[in-house]
Amino acid sequence: MKTWVKIVVGLVVVGLIAMLLVYKFVYNKQHPDYEKAEAAFTVSARELYQAYKSNKAAASAKYNGKVIAITGNLSKVETVDSLVTAVFVFNQGDFGDEGIRCTMLHKFNDAANKLQPDGEVKVKGYCTGYNETDLILEKCSIINQ
Amino acid sequence: MRIKSIFLSLLLLTALSAGAQKYITKTGYIKFYSASPLEKIEAHNRQVNSVLDLATGGFVFKVLMKSFEFEKALMQEHFNENYVESDKYPTATFVGKVINIKDVNALKDGIYDVNVEGKLTLHGVSQDVKEKGTFEMKQGKFIGKAKFNxxxxxxxxxxxxxxxxxxxxxxxxxxxxxxxxxxx
Structure with missing residues (x-):
């Protein structure tokens, strides 16, 4: 085979591999695995809620978009369709109960439903922010029971 | 004396029922969809806060931008970082009114057309909006649906x-x- 043919074939192969890698790891990259993700912060549920309540801007800058592990006394577990939410209530307002709402990863739905209100639980999830009534953690997993 | 107590209990009843006229959800759903020749993009948010005051028609939505879920992680990143800048503007809100709330009979199951007007704030910018939707009354609950651009x-x-x-x-x-x- 002529040298220039080898070079062209080589370049095409490298180009194809690069395209595949970009497709797999950039364009089509996976969502983070929130169950395995390391928590950026570990705090008590009450402290976290108070942080948002007393200074929303500072708390948002610190915690929004982060994976956070919280420990607290569970108030209740709510189920709407396939969405199971573990709720820590700290306040009462226009929307009724206010606090931290943790929506579970589907695989933790059953475990969350078995949690006892008033028991201490540790939950880890992705913090999407405070909507003036509740702090929302999503993709939550239960760390211990 | 008797008239006075009747009057007082009536007053109390009215106050109680007025207080019980708020309807809320914390798990409302909003989807957005964008279709273009190359790609369709869809995102879902199941954490929408909303409250409706049946007495005044007052209607409020609060949406956390980071709660929108995309099929592709890259799109979600672009959406948060480049388009809606969710670190700077974490929430979108709608504050407005159901103009014809009086047409809705909360005690009678059925589907009612409603007109909603108010201010939508997104990406730090507020715009007046006017949209149509429906309220379905079903066993004492309001099922609100709307689709707009x-x-x-x-x-x-x-x-x-x-x-x-x-x-x-x-x-x-x-x-x-x-x-x-x-x-x-």
Whole structure:
């Protein structure tokens, strides 16, 4: 085979591999695995809620978009369709109960439903922010029971 | 004396029923959808807060931008970082009114057409909006549904040129909420 043919074939192969890698790891990259993700912060549920309540801007800058592990006394577990939410209530307002709402990863739905209100639980999830009534953690997993 | 006590109990009753006229949800659903020749983009948010005051028609939505879920992680990143800048503007809100709330009979199951007007704040920009939707009364709950378009330019959301063709300039928003009587 002529040298220039080898070079062209080589370049095409490298180009194809690069395209595949970009497709797999950039364009089509996976969502983070929130169950395995390391928590950026570990705090008590009450402290976290108070942080948002007393200074929303500072708390948002610190915690929004982060994976956070919280420990607290569970108030209740709510189920709407396939969405199971573990709720820590700290306040009462226009929307009724206010606090931290943790929506579970589907695989933790059953475990969350078995949690006892008033028991201490540790939950880890992705913090999407405070909507003036509740702090929302999503993709939550239960760390211990 | 008797008349006075009757009057007082009537007053108390009215006050109680007025207080019980708020309907809320914390798990409302909003979807947006953008179709373009190259790609369709869809995002779902199941954490929508909404409250309806049946007495005044007052209607409020609060939406956390980071709660929108995309099929592709890259799209979600672009959406949060480049388009809606969710670190700077974490929430979108709608504060308005159901203009014809008097047409809705909360005690009678059925589907009612409603007109909603108010201010939508997204990406730090507020715009007056006027949309139509429906309320379905079902066993004492309001099931609110609406579908409308918003132009991203109205909210100063800029889409870079190289991906501009992949994302259409208007986005279709679908709202589906079930409002339940507030226990207060």
């Amino acid at each position: 918003i132009a991203v330019g109205d909210y100063k959301i800029t889409i870079p040129g190289n991906v501009g063709n992949n994302i259409s300039k208007t986005i279709e928003v679908t709202v589906d909420i079930t409002l339940d009587k507030a226990n207060m």
